[in-house]
Amino acid sequence: MGNTEYLEELLRQFNLGKGAPIAEVLERYLERSLQIKFQRILISQDILKEEFVRLHESFLKILKIYQASDLKLDMGMFTQDQLGKYFFNQGVYAMCKDNFLQASEKFQEAYKINKRNVFLLLYMGIILMVRKNHYAAEKYFSEATKRDPNYDDAWFYSAENYFKAGNFNLAWECYEKTRKLNPAYNDINQRLKETKEAILRKRRGGKKDSLLRRLVQYVRSAFER
Secondary structure (H helix, E strand, C coil), X not given: CCHHHHHHXXXXXXXXXXXXXXXXXXXXXXXXXXXXXXXXXXXXXXXXXXXXXXXXXXXXXXXXXXXXCCCCCCHHHCCHHHXXXXXXXXXXXXXXXXXXXXXXXXXXXXXXXXXXXXXXXXXXXXXXXHCCCHHHHHHHHHHHHHHCCCCHHHHHHHHXXXXXXXXXXXXXXXXXXXXXXXXXXXXXXXXXXXXXXXXXHHHCCCCCCCHHHHHHHHHHHHHHC
């Protein structure tokens, strides 16, 4: 396939034809990459993550071909809103590729432009959580739940951060909030079970259940059903 045909194939992914101006390519790329279906934390959504990565890489390939033809993407072409979205997308792409350092840099650039983006707040919190900076991560997760109290991902990752920090009671509350918002949330019942067990262990000073205690608990649970 020649370079022209290859470019046309890439442009068709954005419903664009041969000779589409770079500004229009940018606009269509942002429109496609910010669809509602991508408004999840993509690192935990394999199918959506792969689709987003393909979309972003197609855009980068178009830019490379345009650049070779002296049709460069000038930052002056971006509105402030577009620039914030582009930095955000670069950060998401870097996270999908497990490049957390680059992701953090791009998200910081996006944050300077728009501090109200809930998905951006969550991604920034996740990076800090991965680095075990749970106190700093809590700030972003808390802000995300305040900005969108009905967003299940915000409560779930807030719970994850509390759990990893050893604050199991708050983790339980956030997991329970996630379950109420979305009973089908992936592995939520398992998370609640593990958190309950962690709370009980902490109360016993970290000691594991004796066989007798487990049997008693099993019998009690059976009668409560």
